[in-house]
C-alpha cells in the first residue's frame with residue numbers, strides 16, 4: 334500500500350507508438366470494499382510536457398505484461414518523494430498532483446478507473462483544479478478534460494481560448 338508505479342501503456346494498441354501514454358499510479362488501500370488508486374497523468378498542465386517523478390525509479394524492478402489485443406503494459410517502481418516536476422519550464426506538483434510552483438495553471442489531470450475481474454481498468458482522463466487531502470481520503474475538484482494551459486476555475490477561464498483579432 335502506498336507504493337507508486339510508473340505505468341506505460343497504449344491508449345489504442347492498433348495505432349501503435351503514437352498512442353503510448355504514461356500514468357503514475359499509487360495503490361491507496363481499500364475504500365468501501367474496493368481497491369482505491371490515485372492515477373495521475375504525466376501531461377503537464379502548463380503546455381503538455383511529460384512531468385517526471387521527483388525521486389528515484391527502480392528499472393531493475395520493472396514488470397512487463399501483455400494483456401491481449403496488442404496491449405503491452407510496463408510497470409516500474411518509483412518513489413516520488415518530492416512530487417512531480419516538469420523539465421520544460423520548471424512546473425512543480427505535489428504527490429496528489431497539486432501545482433506547487435511554476436507556470437502550470439492547475440493540478441495534473443487524472444484517469445478514471447474501475448476494477449473488473451480483479452484487474453485495474455483505466456478510463457477517461459479528467460482535469461483537476463485541486464486536491465484536498467491525500468490517497469483514498471482525497472477530495473478531488475474535478476472538471477471535464479481541458480487542454481494544457483487552460484484555466485478551469487477563477488476569472489481567468491473566461492479568456493480561454495484567446496482568439497487573435499480577425
Ligand code: FES
Pocket residue numbers: 377378379380381382419420421422423424435436437
Ligand atoms: S510544460 Fe510543464 S512547466 Fe511548461
